[in-house]
Amino acid sequence: MNQPRPAAVLWDMDGTLVDTEPYWMAAETPLVESFGGSWSHEQALGLVGLGLEDSARILQGTGVRMSTDAIVDHLTTEVMRSLSETGVPFRPGARELLGDLRAAGIKTGLVTMSMRRMAETVVDLIDFDAFDVVVAGDDATRPKPFPDPYLQACEALGVAPEDTVAIEDSPNGLRSAVASGASVIGVPLMVSLTGAGAHALWDTLEGRTVDDITTFHAARRARLAAGAHAVQEPAR
Structure with missing residues (x-):
């Protein structure tokens, strides 16, 4: 049986999409x-x-x-x-994975604490239509590590947070994405992400594809469903 794909994949920018x-x-x-x-x-x-x-x-x-x-x-x-x-200093594999998601028809959002004018500069330098929505630092009702930026992106995309995957490189970003209800992948760069709450840690995005994102998301949803079932039906 085919695994259901996430409704959207949400990207942090600095340190995750681009090494700025x-x-x-x-x-x-x-x-x-x-x-x-x-x-x-x-x-x-x-x-x-x-x-x-x-x-x-x-x-x-x-x-x-x-x-x-x-x-x-x-x-x-x-x-x-x-x-x-x-130019845009993409992190290894980031451009390729982003392009793969777009080709597969999966919605994408950029969720960054950088100002909108900078976020739009980065997006404009990408040589394909990369994002359906951008939530920047001057758009957020509260900054990361509050969940607001990710919740705002989900609302703009018309998707439920639990149906999304977020990719982050910092502890504050991870806390924001996790608090929103998304399934969260940490890809460390400058600082350790150990203990910051990521649902998975990937050393790199290089070689990663839509199938990897889908498998991660499906496994995360299955674990959540199993946990809910265990609460509803305790062992006799």
């Missing part, structure tokens, strides 16, 4: 240093997966004397400049 985290770090360091502060790699890792306003407040704590909005705008502009110079 080094661009963010490269923008943060000179900004902090311009105000006489210092910024370590470990501190930069602490911002991975955070909403940009939360990140801006942390940078203010290092001495950056700019408003939250000004910091967000500055960092976004710097990362967009890097993108314009280098």
Whole structure:
């Protein structure tokens, strides 16, 4: 019997679809240093997966004397400049899997804490029609790790969260997607995802196909159904 495919696959952007985290770090360091502060790699890792306003407040704590909005705008502009110079730095296998999903007719959404103008820049640089919906940081009612961005994407796509698969690379992103009710795959990049709640951890997206996504989703749904059945019909 054919396994039912997910109604949609939802993608985080920075660190999951594209390897832009080094661009963010490269923008943060000179900004902090311009105000006489210092910024370590470990501190930069602490911002991975955070909403940009939360990140801006942390940078203010290092001495950056700019408003939250000004910091967000500055960092976004710097990362967009890097993108314009280098193109889209897809993570291994991400473009191929995204194209496979589109060819199979599965809905796709981009769920990112980056600003919409940056998300649209990345989407516009992809050489095929990649996403049915984009939920960006300035669209979200509450940022990750709240479930709101994923719930908003599901509503826009007209799908139930439990019928979707989400792909994330950060603990905050995983918590957001899991809290929404989606089946969640973690693909680590900069930080460990151990204990962050992913329903599966894949080392890479390279070589992954629609069939892998479908098998994962079907197994996850089967485990949930078995658990519900066990609650409804306890052993005698």
